[in-house]
Amino acid sequence: MLTSMTRRPKDGLWQNPDFMRLWGAQTLSAIGTRFTREGLPIIAALTLDASATDLGILVALSMLPGVLLSPFVGAWIDRTRRRRVLIMADLLRAAVLLTLPVMAWLDAITIGQVIGVATVVALFSMVFQTADNAYLPTVVEKDELLEGNAKLATTDALAEIAGPALAGVAIQTLTAPFAILFDALSYLWSAVLLASIKRPEPPLVTGEHTPDLWRETREGLRFVFGHPVLRPLTLCLATLAFFLSFFAPLYVLYAVRDLGIQPGLLGFIVALGGISGLVGARLAAWAGRRFSVRRILIGALLAYGVVICFIPLAQGPLWVAAGALCISQLFGDGLWVAFSTNATVLRQTVTPDSLRGREAGMVHLLTGGLGLIAALTAGFVADRIGIRIVLWAGALGVFASSLWLLALPRNVDQRYSGD
Template sequence: MKIHLGGLWRKPDFMKLWTGQMISEFGSRITREGLPYAAVLVLAASPAELGFLTALAALPVLLVGLIAGVLVDRVKRRPVMIWCDIGRFLLVGSIPVAALFGLLTMWQLYVVALLVGVFTIFFEVASQSYLPSLVERENIVEGNSKLGASSSLAEIGGPPLAGVLVQTLTAPLAIAFDAISYLFSALGVGLIRKPETKSISAHHEFNFWREVREGLAIVLSNPYLRPLAINSAISNFFGSFIGTFYVYYAVNDLKLEPGILGFIIGLGGIGALLGTLLATPMLKRLGLGNSLLVALFLGKLVPFLIPLAGGSPWLVIVCMALPQLLGDATLMVFLIHSTSLCQSVVPDRLLGRANASMQFLIGAISPIGPLVAGFLGSWLGVRLTLLIALVGMLLGSLAVIFSPLRTLREFPALQQETSDDSHASYADN
């Protein structure tokens, strides 16, 4: 019996990209778990040092997010991805090398966390901007679904794999697997044979601030992208409340054992993987607007079970497990469709800046969230703070409800630019 694979399964260039990124995603999960292990087990880091390490890893989106968008729109995207992978290979690979010679310090971890974050921002902006030129328009949702599946599988298998490697090899040596994974990603992207056609404005002299404003404007003025950015920014802000107190609340208030809590959190990866499988069927059956709304509301209503959890131990487990499973599934559907929408409506020459502007607008106020959460948690208690966070996230949905998004049946046609925006093209042979 022959198995017939359709869609992007039969596109060798996309499969090279997908395979490399899947390996890289697993490696990144090892480093995400391994860096704190290295800091604590090898360098005896204090809580303050761990907090600083985490903050540095999150800082690049604010420092270079908009810069990445401008530069990615001025150069070929595939080489950017390759060089970012090589840069991350060298940075992450320096950790096991330093550890072998007894030279590892917290300062090195700080530098690696910050610079890897910078390279990751550039890679993600370039990757999201490159996908539409690699696959046909009708395959964008499938492409984003498959790339999302890579992340979901890594979320399921990465942390356990990291734990085993750290326990058997020590944290610094386990991180070596992540360094090698970036080489596989670079190899996958480098083997792509489809020429990359890139358009640059023929009369557009470089002006950094003008191009930053142009990228922000394409998001803030677009009737489809603006509500998505507003909703996601509000959701990220209030969602950081949940991230701040989730483990504390589960262990101290609900008395969940770490092993059970780890299993519950792992269901989030399974849910996200389920979401990658549901994205295309929901789009075909419900249409784009209804699919976005269903995913949005389910993803924000189910988590209300978290602050309402109580009663028997089994009921508590169910109340904490369903938001991980169903919430992450619907969130993945929403992310796939919203990312595909951005890639569909933004002209190629602006796509890097549009993706970077979305990341910047969504992440700009997120660092304030944990500070507000800490204040409210001390004043009102953790359970009530979680409830406030979920109400805030739900209110963010109003931006989508009262927007043209709800009426969309399919992805809008790409808006053609005027003759003033004539472009010169070149191909990456």
């Protein structure tokens, strides 16, 4: 790690080759991921004629292994080299995704295979995200975390612009299974870039006890729920995950079947969110330097709740329905990026390096567990009372989630900024 004597200038991350490699790896992965995110539900909905319940099961089962294993994965990551974990996760995701175009070529693809692929990809995406959250402070300084996370959020925004639009066209042209081939290749390139990072990781802090994943998992749980900042923030993220997971199994089905939007047009609508996210990434860094993080988190989340209501409001002629979805994408993603970027920086700032894996694992356990329940429930309920009502419940739940943030200390910036 660099010391304060070698602190880089304001544009220093552009001159940090290891961060640029990490950034490049995530850029490739983020664009490719959009092909799978759009492709799997379309395979299920259009090729295999899946119902809302089927899509709910698809999302729920894909999340289950990650939810069950996330606390132990966090403890394991705190005791291993995180870059190796990132590379392993990339290679395994690439391998399992390659099975889809192969089986499609043989005309043997099934809903069981789609669920299996989604499960393995989701599991190792959880592993990657947990390790990545812990690894970033290795390649940047503490006072560069906001800039680093903002740049990574910019990557997601650019991927949201290019990825869904390209995915929609590729899915219509090549069919979804073959379009997903791009995602597999993106993971391979990501692994190559990660392997080229040269900066060594700091020595592992193993503590005085022999490795014990159960004990270390309990330590992570006690740390998160005993911390005055992490406790309300984690509960907010968990509640958000529950209500936003109403959208995960239903959004594509709602747009394609209920609103009559073709995959190509839907890809371009989703891409508008990338433009919003790009602005949100710039806004996140700007606001984070000028306003209280408590005010940013509460304000961004409330505004996001207003904008996401345009999704269940969408109806009528195609241009009106598409316009409502465009509004939700064009403003919602930017507000979400501003919220999540500052929330991530706050989590990284207040968590010691030796606990970052476990902290991330606990967050994933709660967000993934509640998200799994919500996705499964949403698909089942939507088949009985309609998709739109379920989406309304999810949108209104965003407002309820913001109430946890009122418990954040009012002086959180002064106490935990590290200045």
